[in-house]
Amino acid sequence: MAPLPPDGTRISSGPNGRCLIATRTFPPGAVIGKFPSPIIALPDGPGIKTTCNWCLRVGSEAGGTLKLKACTACKAAVYCDAKCQRAHWKYIHKAECRVFTNLRETLGKDWLPTPVRATVQVLLHLKGGDAVVTEAFRGSEKLQGNVEGFKSDPQVWKDFELMSMAAATYSGQLQNKESLDEAMKVLCQVQTNAFNRLDPDTGATGIFLDPSLAMVNHSCIYNAFVGFEKRTATLRATQQIDEGDEIMISYIDSTLPRSTRQGALRLYHFTCGCPRCSGNLDAYEVCQSLPAIPLNSFSLQPDLKKLQNPSIDRSKVTKEQVERIHNEWYEKTNSRTDDAMDIAEDRWKICKPLVEANMWAIEPVPSTILGLCNYWQTQYKWVVYALPLACFLATECDPVKYPAPFETWRVKGIIVIVQLLAVTGELTSSGELAKRCPHEGIVGVLALADQVTMCQGLLHLAIHHGLIGADEDWQVLKDAKAMLKDLESLPGREKESSLIQAWAKNPEDPQGKVFFEEEVLKPVKELSSIAPEILDAMLGNSLQIRVSRG
Numbered sequence: 001m002a003p004l005p006p007d008g009t010r011i012s013s014g015p016n017g018r019c020l021i022a023t024r025t026f027p028p029g030a031v032i033g034k035f036p037s038p039i040i041a042l043p044d045g046p047g048i049k050t051t052c053n054w055c056l057r058v059g060s061e062a063g064g065t066l067k068l069k070a071c072t073a074c075k076a077a078v079y080c081d082a083k084c085q086r087a088h089w090k091y092i093h094k095a096e097c098r099v100f101t102n103l104r105e106t107l108g109k110d111w112l113p114t115p116v117r118a119t120v121q122v123l124l125h126l127k128g129g130d131a132v133v134t135e136a137f138r139g140s141e142k143l144q145g146n147v148e149g150f151k152s153d154p155q156v157w158k159d160f161e162l163m164s165m166a167a168a169t170y171s172g173q174l175q176n177k178e179s180l181d182e183a184m185k186v187l188c189q190v191q192t193n194a195f196n197r198l199d200p201d202t203g204a205t206g207i208f209l210d211p212s213l214a215m216v217n218h219s220c221i222y223n224a225f226v227g228f229e230k231r232t233a234t235l236r237a238t239q240q241i242d243e244g245d246e247i248m249i250s251y252i253d254s255t256l257p258r259s260t261r262q263g264a265l266r267l268y269h270f271t272c273g274c275p276r277c278s279g280n281l282d283a284y285e286v287c288q289s290l291p292a293i294p295l296n297s298f299s300l301q302p303d304l305k306k307l308q309n310p311s312i313d314r315s316k317v318t319k320e321q322v323e324r325i326h327n328e329w330y331e332k333t334n335s336r337t338d339d340a341m342d343i344a345e346d347r348w349k350i351c352k353p354l355v356e357a358n359m360w361a362i363e364p365v366p367s368t369i370l371g372l373c374n375y376w377q378t379q380y381k382w383v384v385y386a387l388p389l390a391c392f393l394a395t396e397c398d399p400v401k402y403p404a405p406f407e408t409w410r411v412k413g414i415i416v417i418v419q420l421l422a423v424t425g426e427l428t429s430s431g432e433l434a435k436r437c438p439h440e441g442i443v444g445v446l447a448l449a450d451q452v453t454m455c456q457g458l459l460h461l462a463i464h465h466g467l468i469g470a471d472e473d474w475q476v477l478k479d480a481k482a483m484l485k486d487l488e489s490l491p492g493r494e495k496e497s498s499l500i501q502a503w504a505k506n507p508e509d510p511q512g513k514v515f516f517e518e519e520v521l522k523p524v525k526e527l528s529s530i531a532p533e534i535l536d537a538m539l540g541n542s543l544q545i546r547v548s549r550g
């Protein structure tokens with residue numbers, strides 16, 4: 001039996017194998033389908049001890065807030081409450097618990113690499129006769145495995161053999177060559193069809209496999225994206241999808257240079273023929289061509305002309321140079337763990353040609369700024385400087401990289417600005433700001449701004465888009481709503497609150513619109529405009545600010 005597609009779609013066969021086709025129109029942001037019963041939903045290997053093994057919420061040790069308790073038998077899998085533990089026990093842990101007990105007793109280890117654990121789970125489900133898993137992995141419409149493709153790379157195949165041997169051994173099913181072959185087939189199916197499940201709040205990763213969702217093919221110019229909330233994946237349209245259109249998501253970060261994308265797609269054994277790949281289009285060119293641009297009129301980058309005609313100088317950097325810059329950045333800095341400022345300095349040097357060409361949204365520039373912004377956000381002496389960087393990312397980089405304003409990274413970017421304003425707001429009211437930050441530009445903008453109004457406006461924006469692009473249960477949204485409620489109940493702010501609320505209800509409300517532009521957009525833009533100078537001063541060895549880097 002073929003996997004069941006969501007309402008409004010059908011599974012069809014095409015040149016790229018099976019695919020998901022819309023049978024009606026989906027406007028931008030519409031939910032195409034929810035997938036609440038995955039066959040596999042796992043945290044990454046070591047995450048077995050830091051993430052609830054059922055609902056996949058992250059515990060306090062890994063950046064979340066939950067206190068987690070380990071299974072008393074295997075002492076490896078952790079849970080946030082008894083309900084999650086019972087559900088996981090019933091679904092798989094009853095069979096899997098023994099695997100981790102053995103692992104601890106024989107090797108003193110308490111986790112398995114993610115693909116190995118996923119394969120163990122599938123083998124155990126198959127042995128137990130689970131109908132859904134049997135249909136998906138062995139049925140007439142079984143998941144694609146690309147076995148021949150994997151086999152053609154001897155190194156990959158050798159790794160797969162080792163992983164499959166481990167999975168078959170730990171699941172108690174390594175009897176002969178056939179059982180190893182069976183485990184290898186399962187591993188290939190898992191690798192081809194499981195999604196990387198990235199938690200946008202904590203950065204925790206894991207995998208998620210649902211047979212219907214696995215029917216969606218890839219394009220680097222996607223028209224849909226997948227978000228995860230606990231054990232549910234939601235497929236949403238990023239732009240209008242018409243009846244008969246193929247629904248396509250990006251399996252990888254689509255804003256990376258073409259050769260890097262092709263490298264990442266090797267795991268899936270196809271060469272992408274989308275317009276971004278065939279025309280070697282960069283993030284600006286793709287953004288310019290998308291019908292989703294007008295959605296940005298209600299965003300932190302409402303200047304649609306700027307998105308349509310960016311003022312960048314392509315003559316300064318060829319596309320081949322962009323590829324080289326990205327490779328150098330990745331090879332020289334990606335796995336470094338030394339001083340964060342030294343890494344940022346080296347990254348900045350590598351990015352220089354892109355910066356000089358004003359191509360701030362081309363990777364690896366945004367990743368360089370984001371890395372620094374995340375680091376400064378956690379540092380007492382740098383936290384104020386993170387604010388212009390966050391404003392810059394949200395206005396100059398993210399709208400180009402992710403043109404639909406409801407994509408999770410856009411919403412998250414706004415929330416980071418609010419979090420930083422909460423810090424600078426306190427420093428301003430305690431008179432500490434100028435002492436902590438000698439940069440007159442930042443102090444000047446913040447002195448004139450009403451930072452509470454800024455937070456209110458930004459929170460309204462984040463909630464508006466968050467409710468389109470993410471689940472209502474998303475903790476970031478819940479926190480944003482609670483914070484907005486607190487701010488709106490502050491005494492003496494009735495006038496500001498009513499103007500912002502009027503704008504949030506109707507962005508065309510003339511008074512509310514002017515108020516939002518003056519009180520929220522203008523200071524965000526001013527802070528954003530300071531970012532290049534801060535980056536150059538901190539990382540490019542120009543003196544003024546760097547003196548205090550100490």
Ligand SMILES: C[S@@+](CC[C@H](N)C(=O)[O-])C[C@H]1O[C@@H](n2cnc3c(N)ncnc32)[C@H](O)[C@@H]1O
Pocket residue numbers: 015016017018019143144146192193214215216217218219267268269270271272273
């Ligand atoms: C998750 S599956 C998608 C469903 C798959 N087409 C099927 O028939 O089962 C991923 C596989 O689909 C194929 N695929 C996905 N996107 C593709 C594309 N843009 N071009 C060619 N093949 C693609 C590749 O074989 C890839 O390994």
